[in-house]
Amino acid sequence: MRNAALKADTSLQILDVAEALFSERGFSAVSLREIARQAGVVVSNVTYHHGDKIGILAAIYDRHTRPMNARRIELLGEARRIPDRADRLTAILRAYLLPAFTSSSDLMGGGTRFTRMRALLSAEGDPEAQRIIAQAFDQTTSQFIDAISECLPGASRGDIVWRAHFLLGALYYTLINPERIGRLSKGQITADDNETAIGQLVSATHASLIALSP
Amino acid sequence: MRNAALKADTSLQILDVAEALFSERGFSAVSLREIARQAGVVVSNVTYHHGDKIGILAAIYDRHTRPMNARRIELLGEARRIPDRADRLTAILRAYLLPAFTSSSDLMGGGTRFTRMRALLSAEGDPEAQRIIAQAFDQTTSQFIDAISECLPGASRGDIVWRAHFLLGALYYTLINPERIGRLSKGQITADDNETAIGQLVSATHASLIALSP
DNA sequence: TAAAAACTTGAACAACTGTTCTAAATTGTG
């Protein structure tokens, strides 16, 4: 044994490795054996700690969803107190996006990892995974749509839902293809700059929403 | 043999089946055996006609890319003749989106099929597939960005690229998760209505772009 | 019609997948 403190939590070590791999290649493309190998354990040890393969995914969601949603609601609360409607809308959008990039709490690696994993997952058909995704975030999303709605008198809720939907699609696509921006603009932009991405997402969505309110 | 006319082109039959399956479940999730079974042939016959598994994908791209890009360029040419800049921008966006929904030519099934397949593919890491995707469409995209740029005096090209990038992400996400809109708006919207989706994508992107030009 | 080309078939291959089982080792507890 190399280190008692590390050895105690093989379970977390497995989750860390699995999360890193899932965020790179998606769920079905990663095998239990590769997770086990990188975690320095044997396959049966992985299933011992987390049961099914989908159990690993559920555990990863478990440790991220709560703090991430909490951070969002917290920032949303602050944003709602801004009197000017346009400024408030900007703050609401940032409250939605920031936790997706900075991740929940201080979990290692860039914060985009968990969000990118969710982006890849949303494109895989796995029904079990879809169920986990849906129940974890749709509720929070509804609260944001309500807050956005209050900034846009006269705008229909349906139109707002569409634009919030587009925001998520744009976010996911950016995380999945971070190099594509650079390719199209011939290397003048670096898309792995999170601050730039957030700013562009916010301003683009802000404009698309403001246009709904006369 | 049941029908001489059908039997002649097993190759096309295989492509049709493969395209339908890829657009439903993605590339890696579909096995050659399932393609073969649904096409009514044996596995080795599939590889005889198209070589690798990636060869099937390349063949599918081959028969779609050219007509789809041609239609786009044609519509783009018409759009460019519109004098009013705001109206022209709308026409340009529709010129980009329409061929993605109505598909190239009269190939069977809804036109969204090929586009949805590309959406799923963009989320899979497969390097070979990524190469095919990139070379097939980035060039056309550049032409559209140029046309958009002419509608927006004073707007930086980088900002435009970001918003075009977001448009593609929103489009893909909508095709991948067509039921999500309905879930969030509690069943008041049906997202499988292509006309609605196109209209929402156009108006949202239009607003996000117009805001760039003072 | 006879030879050549194009096509189809069935079987086999090596590799990999998630899951399960029993036995060994480690740890915690009295």
Added chain:
DNA sequence: CACAATTTAGAACAGTTGTTCAAGTTTTTA
């Protein structure tokens, strides 16, 4: 220390994957 619980290890399982090959069948060509 001794006993029990937790954790790790290794092997085996039944199934699927993409690819290949030799032998047939059909169609085209000369």
